[in-house]
Amino acid sequence: MIPVITEDHSTLTFAEIFQDVNNWRKQMIHYMKEENPEVNSAIIEAAQQTSLDPKAIALGAYMVYSMLEKATAEQDNLLNSLNS
Numbered sequence: 001m002i003p004v005i006t007e008d009h010s011t012l013t014f015a016e017i018f019q020d021v022n023n024w025r026k027q028m029i030h031y032m033k034e035e036n037p038e039v040n041s042a043i044i045e046a047a048q049q050t051s052l053d054p055k056a057i058a059l060g061a062y063m064v065y066s067m068l069e070k071a072t073a074e075q076d077n078l079l080n081s082l083n084s
Helices: 007-017 021-035 037-048 054-083
Strands: none
Touching (some): 007 021, 021 037
């Protein structure tokens, strides 16, 4: 099940992104190549198959992935603390 993304998750992610959007996107490309290459390939493929700006498509997808990671980590920490 996909975890709930809270306002805190999006606020943290936006703060990271908007320090330097282009650099953050490039870092995410490299991170995703190692972390989840199948998802990275799907993001790049989707970005190339639209008439929209591919960098903007990729940025949005990487942003959502980052928020999901934060939400998943928080959920896992909560479950671990409840089970301890």
